[in-house]
Amino acid sequence: MRLRIPALALGLSVLAWSVPAAAQTPGVTATEIKIGSTQPLSGPASAYGVVAASTEAYFTRLNEAGGIHGRKITWLPMDDAFTPAKTVEQTRKLVEQEGVFMIFAPQGTAASSSVTKYLNAKKVPQFFVNSGSHLFQNPKDLPWTVPYLPTYYGESRIYAKHILANQPNAKVGVLYQNDDFGRDYLRGIKAGLGDKAAKMVISEQGYEVTDPTVDSQIVALKSAGVDVLLLGSLSKQSSQAIRKIADLNWKPTIYMSYISANVSPTFTNAGLDKATGIITATAIKDPTDTRWANDKDFQDWLAWMKKYYPKGDLANMSNVFAYIAANTLEHALRETGKDLTREGLLKTLSTLDYAAPMLTPGVKLTFSPNDYNPYKKLQMQRFDGTKWTLLGEPIGD
Numbered sequence: 001m002r003l004r005i006p007a008l009a010l011g012l013s014v015l016a017w018s019v020p021a022a023a024q025t026p027g028v029t030a031t032e033i034k035i036g037s038t039q040p041l042s043g044p045a046s047a048y049g050v051v052a053a054s055t056e057a058y059f060t061r062l063n064e065a066g067g068i069h070g071r072k073i074t075w076l077p078m079d080d081a082f083t084p085a086k087t088v089e090q091t092r093k094l095v096e097q098e099g100v101f102m103i104f105a106p107q108g109t110a111a112s113s114s115v116t117k118y119l120n121a122k123k124v125p126q127f128f129v130n131s132g133s134h135l136f137q138n139p140k141d142l143p144w145t146v147p148y149l150p151t152y153y154g155e156s157r158i159y160a161k162h163i164l165a166n167q168p169n170a171k172v173g174v175l176y177q178n179d180d181f182g183r184d185y186l187r188g189i190k191a192g193l194g195d196k197a198a199k200m201v202i203s204e205q206g207y208e209v210t211d212p213t214v215d216s217q218i219v220a221l222k223s224a225g226v227d228v229l230l231l232g233s234l235s236k237q238s239s240q241a242i243r244k245i246a247d248l249n250w251k252p253t254i255y256m257s258y259i260s261a262n263v264s265p266t267f268t269n270a271g272l273d274k275a276t277g278i279i280t281a282t283a284i285k286d287p288t289d290t291r292w293a294n295d296k297d298f299q300d301w302l303a304w305m306k307k308y309y310p311k312g313d314l315a316n317m318s319n320v321f322a323y324i325a326a327n328t329l330e331h332a333l334r335e336t337g338k339d340l341t342r343e344g345l346l347k348t349l350s351t352l353d354y355a356a357p358m359l360t361p362g363v364k365l366t367f368s369p370n371d372y373n374p375y376k377k378l379q380m381q382r383f384d385g386t387k388w389t390l391l392g393e394p395i396g397d
Contacts, residue, residue, distance in 0.1 A: 004374070128148035140370075185257065189201065234260055281379065352367045
C-alpha cells in the first residue's frame with residue numbers, strides 16, 4: 001500500500017525546508033524587523049525620554065529609504081518610568097506578547113540590569129544599553145547584553161588623571177547617585193587617584209534618585225573644604241547642584257558625568273553662566289559647538305533633525321547619542337546580511353570596529369567577544385559659558 005501525502009501538506013513541508021533561517025527568528029519577517037525598548041517617558045528621569053522620539057525619527061528615515069535588506073523597522077518603545085519593576089513588566093510584554101527581535105537602547109542602570117538575566121536566558125539581544133555601568137561589561141556571563149555608553153568607571157579614572165596633572169594637591173569631593181551608576185564614579189575616581197585617594201578624597205555625598213533636592217549634600221561638600229568636585233549625577237540633580245554651588249558663591253573645579261553634561265537641558269535649567277568652567281569627557285560632537293558648523297557629520301545630523309524630528313531640541317546631546325546608536329545598529333544589521341538571526345547580529349556587534357557619524361575625531365566604537373567596553377578613548381572638554389572647548393587629544397583610562 002502506497003502512503004498518500006496530500007499536495008498541500010507536501011507543499012508546506014517543502015516550504016518549511018526552504019524558508020530562510022531569519023523567518024524562524026522572533027520579530028523578523030520578510031518585510032519587518034520588530035524592535036522594542038523601555039524608556040523613561042515619565043518619572044524622575046523623563047528628561048532622557050527624548051531618546052525614544054529621536055530613535056523613532058531615525059527609523060522613519062531609514063524606512064522611507066527602503067529599510068534594511070527589504071525589511072522595515074517597527075519601533076515599540078514602552079514607558080518604564082525609570083522603575084525596575086516596571087521595566088520587568090514592560091520587557092516581558094515586549095518579548096512574550098509583542099515577540100520583538102531585540103531590546104534596543106533601554107535606559108538606566110537599575111532599570112536595565114533588572115532584566116539582563118531574563119533576556120540572556122532567553123537569548124534575546126539587549127543591545128546598546130544606555131548605561132556605562134560595569135554591570136553591563138560582562139560578555140562571559142551576559143553575552144546578549146551589549147552596552148553603548150562609555151563606562152562611568154573609566155570616565156572617572158580619566159578625571160583622576162586630569163586632576164593629578166593639574167591639581168595634585170586637590171581636596172576632592174564626590175556627589176553621587178546612591179546606586180550602581182553613581183557608585184561607579186566613586187570607585188573610578190579612587191582607583192584613578194591610586195594610593196593618593198585616601199588623602200585626596202575628603203568628602204563623599206550620596207543621594208537617592210527620588211530625593212527632591214541635593215542642596216544639603218552640596219552644603220556638606222563645601223563645608224568639608226572641597227576644591228575639586230566630581231558630579232556623578234543625573235541631569236536634574238546636576239542642575240540643582242550647579243545652582244546651589246552658585247548660590248553659595250563656591251568656586252570648586254567641577255568635573256561632571258558626560259550623562260548630564262549637556263547644554264540643554266542641564267545647563268540651561270541651571271543658567272549657562274553658572275555652568276562656566278565645568279569639565280567633562282565626551283565621545284561625540286556637541287551640536288552647540290560652532291567648530292562643527294561646516295562638518296559633514298553635523299550637517300547631515302542637522303538636516304535629519306529638521307526633517308524628521310523638528311520638535312527636537314538641537315542642543316540636547318541625547319539626540320546625538322540616539323542618532324549614533326541607531327546609525328550603528330543600521331550598520332550592524334546591514335553587515336549581518338539578509339539572513340538575519342539574533343546569533344548573527346550578536347556576532348557582528350561583538351567584533352564591531354566602527355567610526356560612526358557624529359563621534360569626535362579619534363574616537364570610534366570597538367567591541368570584541370571578550371571586551372564590551374565600546375569606547376577606548378574619550379575627549380576632555382571645558383564649558384566656556386556658551387560652548388565647549390576641547391582639551392588636548394582623546395585619552396584613555
